[in-house]
Amino acid sequence: MNVLAEGFAQQLRRSCSEDWQACVDHRFVHEIFDGTLDDAVLRRYLVQDYQFIDRFVALLGAAIASADEFAPRVRLAQFAAMITSDENTYFLRSFDALGVPPPQRLAPALTQPTQALRQLMHDAAQSLSYANCIAVLAVAEGLYLDWADQDGKKHVPLPARFEHAEWIGLHANDFFRGFVGWLRRELDRVGPQLTDVRRAEAAAYFRQAVALERQFFDHIYD
Numbered sequence: 001m002n003v004l005a006e007g008f009a010q011q012l013r014r015s016c017s018e019d020w021q022a023c024v025d026h027r028f029v030h031e032i033f034d035g036t037l038d039d040a041v042l043r044r045y046l047v048q049d050y051q052f053i054d055r056f057v058a059l060l061g062a063a064i065a066s067a068d069e070f071a072p073r074v075r076l077a078q079f080a081a082m083i084t085s086d087e088n089t090y091f092l093r094s095f096d097a098l099g100v101p102p103p104q105r106l107a108p109a110l111t112q113p114t115q116a117l118r119q120l121m122h123d124a125a126q127s128l129s130y131a132n133c134i135a136v137l138a139v140a141e142g143l144y145l146d147w148a149d150q151d152g153k154k155h156v157p158l159p160a161r162f163e164h165a166e167w168i169g170l171h172a173n174d175f176f177r178g179f180v181g182w183l184r185r186e187l188d189r190v191g192p193q194l195t196d197v198r199r200a201e202a203a204a205y206f207r208q209a210v211a212l213e214r215q216f217f218d219h220i221y222d
């Protein structure tokens with residue numbers, strides 16, 4: 001294979017394909033599609049994930065601030081608008097349905113994988129390196145597109161409960177596909193402009209993010 005023909009996005013993903021595939025094929029993914037996900041597992045997942053989303057929106061803000069042009073700022077701002085509207089209300093309606101009380105929504109005890117993901121997003125944001133920010137965003141969103149939009153699940157009807165069906169639907173739609181495609185093109189655009197040291201730094205953020213995403217899925221079953 002001609003490695004030079006491969007863009008930065010594809011190169012990064014190939015560097016951690018085992019962890020990536022473990023997420024796409026995770027027990028959580030199969031159970032949410034089947035509608036057999038245990039409520040206690042879903043609840044743990046959503047409570048921790050809401051704390052992920054908090055830092056994730058801050059990271060989007062850092063990407064908006066550190067982008068080199070207006071067009072990426074617009075794209076990222078539009079995505080932030082979706083997360084803080086449709087996705088935020090999905091969490092709130094799911095917390096209502098699952099009976100999650102306010103303290104658990106706002107300030108739950110953070111698990112180790114949640115803390116590590118929050119720290120990684122915080123560090124990427126503080127670095128004010130657009131490439132580092134985009135690398136972490138490309139993992140968080142690219143991985144969720146790949147599990148929610150996989151060919152093997154396309155023939156399966158969506159599960160009956162909205163807590164399951166909407167979590168899939170939020171990550172398998174044209175807007176989301178478009179955003180992830182754009183993130184991958186951004187990595188391909190900015191990757192070659194970086195110095196070797198900066199490129200290695202962005203790659204390290206990417207790989208660490210994939211490893212932590214896997215731990216995050218695993219730990220809700222502990």
Ligand SMILES: Cc1ncc(CO)c(N)n1
Binds near residue numbers: 140216
């Ligand atoms: C842990 C995690 N990674 C990625 C996403 C997608 O935004 C999410 N909601 N949660």
